[in-house]
Amino acid sequence: MTEQTPTPAEAIPGGVVNPATVPAAAEPQPEAPAPQxxxxxxxxxxxxxxxxxxxxxxxxxxxxRSTEAGVEADELRAQVAQLQEQALRDRIAAEYALPPVLAALVQGGDEAEVRKHAEALAAVAAPRPLLGAGGLTPHSEPDPYKGLAEKLRQRRYGI
Incomplete structure (x- = not known):
């Protein structure tokens, strides 16, 4: 295909079209291929x-997976219930100032039963008052070594 030189009107903006030139639109254009x-x-x-x-x-x-999750949830609920019961027993045992050995023995299904049992254990574990701490006469000075063994036992075991 030969390349045509542009007309002055095409090359220069605002140029005048020569009437002798054939307009570009009049020239046969190759057909565009049909869209596929x-x-x-x-x-x-x-x-x-x-x-x-x-x-x-x-x-x-x-x-x-749903069945497995249900079984796991049931196991976790049982653990939570067990831990809540143990926390209740520990809290009540602390209220009654039970030593750890006796606090582990506190039992009961609900709070009232746990309190009743802890109170019974506290009554057994409570130190008994020492009678006759003085000498033979009521106004004499007490023996400084007489209650020493009891005081040491209380400090060591908390009983």
Whole structure:
């Protein structure tokens, strides 16, 4: 194809068109190729049986996970209940100032039973008052070594 030189009107902006020149629009233009139409493939039928089986397998695995989660939740609830009961026993044993050995023995199903049992253990574990701390006469000075063993026992064992 030969390249044409532009006319002065085309080359110079605002130029005047020479009436002797053939306008560019009058020249035969090569035809543009026709747009190609893409052929759309026919829709393929999905494999419904395979989809159904996949969904059934997913449903079954979800049910299994749900059952496992339910069992785990039940175990955790049992642990929480056990820890709450132990915390109640420990708190009440501390209220009655029971030593750790006796605090472990506190039992009961509810708070009233636990309190009753802790009170009974506290009565047994409470130190008994020492009678006759003085000498033979009521106004004499007490023996400084007489209660020493009892005081040491109380400090060491908290009883």
């Amino acid at each position: 139409v893409e052929e759309v493939p026919a829709p393929v039928e999905p494999d419904y049986k395979a989809l159904y089986e996949k969904i059934q397998a997913d449903l079954e695995s979800t049910r299994e």
